[in-house]
Amino acid sequence: QVQLVESGGGLVQPGGSLRLSCAASRIIYRIYVMGWYRQAPGKQRELVATITDAGSTNYADSVKGRFTITRDNAKKTVYLQMNSLKPEDTAVYYCNVQYGLSKWGQGTQVTVSS
Numbered sequence: 001q002v003q004l005v006e007s008g009g010g011l012v013q014p015g016g017s018l019r020l021s022c023a024a025s026r027i028i029y030r031i032y033v034m035g036w037y038r039q040a041p042g043k044q045r046e047l048v049a050t051i052t053d054a055g056s057t058n059y060a061d062s063v064k065g066r067f068t069i070t071r072d073n074a075k076k077t078v079y080l081q082m083n084s085l086k087p088e089d090t091a092v093y094y095c096n097v098q099y100g101l102s103k104w105g106q107g108t109q110v111t112v113s114s
Contacts, residue, residue: 001026002024003026004022004023004025004095004106005105006095006105006107006108007020007021007108008021008080008108009108010110011111012085012110013113014085014087014113014114016085017081017082017085018082019079019082020080020082020093020095020108020110021077021079022077022078022095022105023076023077024076024077024097027076027097027099029100030053030099031073032052032100033050033051033052033053033097034050034051034078034095034097034098035047035048035049035078035095035097036048036050036078036080036093036095036096037093037094037096038092038110039092039094039107040091047060048063048069048080049063049067049069051070053073055071057069066084066085067082067083069081078097080093085110087112089112090111090113091110092108092110093107093109093110094106
């Protein structure tokens with residue numbers, strides 16, 4: 001069964017940085033798109049950033065210039081470098097991979113607060 005293991009969440013002060021990682025295992029198929037989504041309390045899950053296997057990226061307007069998504073195809077791992085974090089970035093962040101099917105990670109909490 002496909003597994004996604006997320007790490008890197010935590011508590012950070014405004015203006016700080018965090019790096020999220022998501023490693024996929026037990027996938028024998030090509031992973032077309034890897035991405036990060038987030039869900040804040042009382043809000044719907046929203047796109048943060050995605051990256052294709054060719055390296056094309058897409059970002060939500062709210063994170064452009066602050067967040068960077070990258071992936072290591074050999075390790076089947078996607079990263080999200082988050083800089084200049086704001087309180088409104090507080091949410092549970094979910095990893096997603098698409099390989100013909102779609103798989104979600106369990107989520108990792110990111111809290112931005114002083």
